Each structure stands twice: as structure tokens, then as C-alpha cells.
Amino acid sequence: MPVEGITKTTKSKGVRMIRRHRSHTEGTHTDRPSMSRYRDDVETDGMPSALRDRLYDLFGQIEKEFDTLYTANITLQERVDALNEKIEVSSTSDKQLVDSQDTPDLGSKPKRSASQISQKIKTTYKVSTSKIVSSFRAPTSSFTYVRDYRGHRDGVWEVKVSKSDPHVIGTASADHTARLFSIETGICLLRYTGHQGSVNSIRFHPNKDLVLTGSGDERAHIWSSQVTLPTHGEVVKSHSSGEDDLDGSEKEEMMEDQDQVTDCVTQRSPLMELSGHVGVIIAADWMAEGTQAITASWDRTAILHDTESGEIINTLTGHDQELTEVEAHPSQRMAVTCSKDTTFRLWDFRAPAMLVNVFQGHTQPVTTAVFASNDRVISGSDDRRAKIWDLRNMRSPIATIQCDSAINRLSVCDATQIIAIPQDNRHVKLCDINGNRIGRLPRSSRQGHTRMVTSVSWAGDTSTNLFTCGFDRQVLGWQVWIQPKDKE
Structure with a gap:
């Protein structure tokens, strides 16, 4: 405690x-x-x-x-946590000891005291319960660290995987830049420097080579993501500037980072700028068809934009405090916005009269909400809980996942329906779509994040299929393999 x-x-x-x-x-x-x-x-x-x-x-x-x-x-x-694991091992040993005991001779029916009978009932209950729980074993899984993606000089707020081929990952950082990396090599392919403030989110267009970023400069930018994957012979080392702003220990870290940073294309201006907010844009996302985008801001509003003309289509109001996230549905004209007011809202643009549903279930700021298959939404909060909701019955969550720390931008794998939950305590927890715990990514002094994990993102059929980023400036790639229960 x-x-x-x-x-x-x-x-x-x-x-x-x-x-x-x-x-x-x-x-x-x-x-x-x-x-x-x-x-x-x-x-x-x-x-x-x-x-x-x-x-x-x-x-x-x-x-x-x-x-x-x-x-x-x-x-x-x-x-x-280590002590708790020892207790679980000890409990398992006790269960095995009870199972190995001989069954008493029921014919003799020896007399027992009330306390002995009570203890027998408790022991029998524990054994039977343990057998029932053991029949619901978690699927076999393995989590392997693959590589890191270096280049940012400040905390990284979000990592996303492109939808077009070849797949690349995009990162948004507090160092005022966004970057695109090759998944297979870790090489930085493009650096975007058009924002004047922290880049708080990055999202890829559903079917074009375009990227949408939101920033603390109260603007959202659309820019081109067309890159050329270099061959090994084209890799050239470069050195970052601005080291005078760092202290001794940080300069040593930057010198280590420079060994893996390569020259990349720099893009300095957007193709389109979306404005209208009077506060920090904390997140921005493409609507399903890609011709519109939605932005969320600390000014307590979300704005629906026309991405071809830049005009404002609709301003969405209703939240009582600053917005923390926005996520659009991948195939329907819907979006969810999260807020510090402990709620998140579903905006349905499919009907002529826009429909709004308010989800109340968290006790602290809601930091993330994403769509999953089967008409589900998974939300996460600073209250250390992730909740799974069914859009067909939105009065209460169908499952709750208890975590050890505040939750940041989570992600759901389309193929396996596995939820990756990044937390402030540097860990990433993995659960299935029903809320059952699968495990967590390994973390040690040599491997994993050293500060809060701010975002995670799943990839498709690649050798590296899960990406994490954090305020330690690290972007890490993992290979997560999970065997379904029916194949055990």
C-alpha cells in the first residue's frame, strides 16, 4: 500500500x-x-x-x-511483484501437495471437530477452484525485442504504422519534428520540421501517401509521406546539431545515438494547414474515406475539416475540460474524443442529424479510446483501468482491465484482437479482447523503456509487429507471437 x-x-x-x-x-x-x-x-x-x-x-x-x-x-x-510471483508459486506447490494426499477411508467415518471439518471444506474448495482456473490457461506467447529507431532529441508522443506498402512507422515528438522510419532497417527515411511546437500525434492516410500531424502550435499539417527505401550502400552517417543545449550525460547519450542516425530527407512545409483551434492540438486523425480530418484540442472542442480545401465543416462541443485524444473509425463515419472530464464521446456522422453518445465509467481523465472489431471500443484512463465497451449496449462496459499505472495511447491488433496497453510505469501490458491477461513486454536495465510509455501500435504481417515509444526518446520494435488456445 x-x-x-x-x-x-x-x-x-x-x-x-x-x-x-x-x-x-x-x-x-x-x-x-x-x-x-x-x-x-x-x-x-x-x-x-x-x-x-x-x-x-x-x-x-x-x-x-x-x-x-x-x-x-x-x-x-x-x-x-517478485514477491507476489513467489507467493503464486508457493500456492501452486501447496495445491499439488493436497492433490497428492491419499483419499481418506470413507467407511471408517472418524469423528472430526468443527474446526477440522471447516478446514477440510476450505481445502477442498481451494483445490476444486484451482482445477477450474487451470482449465482456462492463457495462450502460449513470446515477446522478443527486435530493434530501436533513433533520431529524436526529446520525448516521443506517438508511433503509428502506415497502411500502404512498403510499410513504415511514423513518430511524433516533443522536439518539434515527426519522422518516418524503415521497419526492417531502422533507418530514418524522412524528417518533417514544419511545426513550431511539440508534435503530439501522427496518423497515416487510409489509402494515400499522406500524413496528418497535430501540434502545440495550434495547427494540424498534412504532408507527403513518399519515401524511397535506401539500400545498405546508401546509408551515410550524420551528426545532429544543437548539442550545446544538453548536459554532459545527455551529450554522451546523443553521441551513442549518432552511431545509428543516418541522413534522411527533410520536409519543411505542409501541403495543407488546418487551423481553427485556439489551444494546443493534442491529436488529429483522418476520417474513414480520407477526404476529411478531425482534430482535438485543449480548447475543449473538436473540429471536422475538409482536407482538400482546408475549410471547417463542423465544430464539436460538449466536453467540460481539455480533450486528450481523438480516434476515427477505420471504415465508418464515426469518431471518439477523450477528455480530462473523465468521459469520452462517440460522434456518429452517418445520419443527417449528427448523433452523440457520452460514455461515463472512468473516475479520472480518459487518455485513449480506440475502435475494435465486433462493434467494440476500448478506453483507457489515468484511473489505471482500461474498459471494453459494446457499441450496441453503451450503458456500461462489458469488461474492465485493471492496470498498475496510468494508461496512455493503446492499440488493438486487427488480426489477433490483442490489446497492447502502454503505462506510466514503463510497462506494456497485453490482454485479449475479452480483458484476459496474456502478459507484458520484457523490461530490464538493458531492455525496454526507462520512462513512461506514451504510445503503442501494431503492424501487419511483418517480422516486427509491435512498436512502442516513450518519453525516454526511444522507439522500440518487438516481435509478439501468440498461439491461439485451440492450437495448444
């Missing part, structure tokens, strides 16, 4: 609040707090430079204290 209390205090109310408030709007480096600014285009007029620098230093010390305390707490949490 003390461990969970510390986590809530230090992580959720401290580091999480500072990082999200700062990085979504500014995209500055993680060790330089900038609570005094809301966007990149707002300056601290009238404040002496010495005082401003002193404030930066103080906030830097505060965030480092949060990081230290959070790291210590995570270590304690891992010890607790």
Missing part, C-alpha cells in the same frame, strides 16, 4: 503534470522545465533574464527530485 501511495503522489501529480503540460505545448528538453510558458510563441516579457534562469534551475531541481523518488518507488514495486 505505501508503494502505491508514493506512486500516485510523485508520478501522477508531479512529473506527469509537469511533463504533459510543458512538452505538449513547447517540446523543450525534458530537464529544462518551462511552466512559465504555455506555447512556443509566448515570451516572458518584462521578466529579468537572471530571474527567469533561476526559475528554470529551481523547476529543474524539482523535476529531478520527482524522477529520483519515482525511480526508487518503481524498484520497490518490482520487488513487490
Whole structure:
């Protein structure tokens, strides 16, 4: 219990609040707090430079204290998890011991005290229950780390896989850039630098070589994703600029990163700019047919845009607090928006009169909601719960997945219907579409994320089929293999 209390205090109310408030709007480096600014285009007029620098230093010390305390707490949490696993092993051993005992001679019917009878009933109940539970074994699975995708100089907010062939992954970062990487080689193919603030989301067009990004500069950009996959002979190393902004340890990390960063095409301006918001655009997505796009903002509204003309079709209002995410249905004219007001809304544009449904079930900000097959929606929240909803009966969720930490942008695999849930505690949990736990990606001092995992995305039939990104600037590729139960 003390461990969970510390986590809530230090992580959720401290580091999480500072990082999200700062990085979504500014995209500055993680060790330089900038609570005094809301966007990149707002300056601290009238404040002496010495005082401003002193404030930066103080906030830097505060965030480092949060990081230290959070790291210590995570270590304690891992010890607790290890102890729980030992308890489960011990419980299994006890069950086997009970199963191995001889069946008593029912003919003699020896007299037993009330306490003995009670203990016998409890033991029999435990054994029978264990046998029932063991019949619902989780499917065989394996999780293998494949490679990383380097280049970003600040936290990465989202990773997505393109729908067209050849498949590439796109990343959106607080360093004001978006990047496209080759899945098979890890090479950066294209770098987009058109935004003036943190790039908070990236989505690929359903059938064209176009990308949609949303940013803290209150704009959404549409730009071309046409790239040429280089051969091994075309790989040329390059060096990043701007190292003067980093301290010693971070420069060492950047030097290590440079060994795997290659020259790539840089795109500096969009094909189309979508405007209309008066606050940070936290996410943007294509509607099913690709001729429209929907954006979600901290100004508490979502806007439906015409992507060919850039005009505003409709402004969606109703949320009481800032929006945190937007996701469009892959084949129907529907979209969901999430908000800090603890709800998410389903917007149905198929009827002449737009229909709106409000989903209430979480107790803290809803950070993610995605569509799955069989008319289902999976939502995630800072309340450490992911909920599975049926669109045909939206009054209450049909299943709840309990997690260990706040949940970020999750993803559902189209082929296997496996849910990947990224969390603030650096772990990624895997469950089936009914909410049953499958496992979690391996994480250690040498492998996995070192800060909160912000987003995950499944790929199709590729050797690397799951991608994760986090505020540690890492983008990682995994091979996840799960054997169905009927093939055991």
C-alpha cells in the first residue's frame, strides 16, 4: 500500500503534470522545465533574464527530485511483484501437495471437530477452484525485442504504422519534428520540421501517401509521406546539431545515438494547414474515406475539416475540460474524443442529424479510446483501468482491465484482437479482447523503456509487429507471437 501511495503522489501529480503540460505545448528538453510558458510563441516579457534562469534551475531541481523518488518507488514495486510471483508459486506447490494426499477411508467415518471439518471444506474448495482456473490457461506467447529507431532529441508522443506498402512507422515528438522510419532497417527515411511546437500525434492516410500531424502550435499539417527505401550502400552517417543545449550525460547519450542516425530527407512545409483551434492540438486523425480530418484540442472542442480545401465543416462541443485524444473509425463515419472530464464521446456522422453518445465509467481523465472489431471500443484512463465497451449496449462496459499505472495511447491488433496497453510505469501490458491477461513486454536495465510509455501500435504481417515509444526518446520494435488456445 505505501508503494502505491508514493506512486500516485510523485508520478501522477508531479512529473506527469509537469511533463504533459510543458512538452505538449513547447517540446523543450525534458530537464529544462518551462511552466512559465504555455506555447512556443509566448515570451516572458518584462521578466529579468537572471530571474527567469533561476526559475528554470529551481523547476529543474524539482523535476529531478520527482524522477529520483519515482525511480526508487518503481524498484520497490518490482520487488513487490517478485514477491507476489513467489507467493503464486508457493500456492501452486501447496495445491499439488493436497492433490497428492491419499483419499481418506470413507467407511471408517472418524469423528472430526468443527474446526477440522471447516478446514477440510476450505481445502477442498481451494483445490476444486484451482482445477477450474487451470482449465482456462492463457495462450502460449513470446515477446522478443527486435530493434530501436533513433533520431529524436526529446520525448516521443506517438508511433503509428502506415497502411500502404512498403510499410513504415511514423513518430511524433516533443522536439518539434515527426519522422518516418524503415521497419526492417531502422533507418530514418524522412524528417518533417514544419511545426513550431511539440508534435503530439501522427496518423497515416487510409489509402494515400499522406500524413496528418497535430501540434502545440495550434495547427494540424498534412504532408507527403513518399519515401524511397535506401539500400545498405546508401546509408551515410550524420551528426545532429544543437548539442550545446544538453548536459554532459545527455551529450554522451546523443553521441551513442549518432552511431545509428543516418541522413534522411527533410520536409519543411505542409501541403495543407488546418487551423481553427485556439489551444494546443493534442491529436488529429483522418476520417474513414480520407477526404476529411478531425482534430482535438485543449480548447475543449473538436473540429471536422475538409482536407482538400482546408475549410471547417463542423465544430464539436460538449466536453467540460481539455480533450486528450481523438480516434476515427477505420471504415465508418464515426469518431471518439477523450477528455480530462473523465468521459469520452462517440460522434456518429452517418445520419443527417449528427448523433452523440457520452460514455461515463472512468473516475479520472480518459487518455485513449480506440475502435475494435465486433462493434467494440476500448478506453483507457489515468484511473489505471482500461474498459471494453459494446457499441450496441453503451450503458456500461462489458469488461474492465485493471492496470498498475496510468494508461496512455493503446492499440488493438486487427488480426489477433490483442490489446497492447502502454503505462506510466514503463510497462506494456497485453490482454485479449475479452480483458484476459496474456502478459507484458520484457523490461530490464538493458531492455525496454526507462520512462513512461506514451504510445503503442501494431503492424501487419511483418517480422516486427509491435512498436512502442516513450518519453525516454526511444522507439522500440518487438516481435509478439501468440498461439491461439485451440492450437495448444
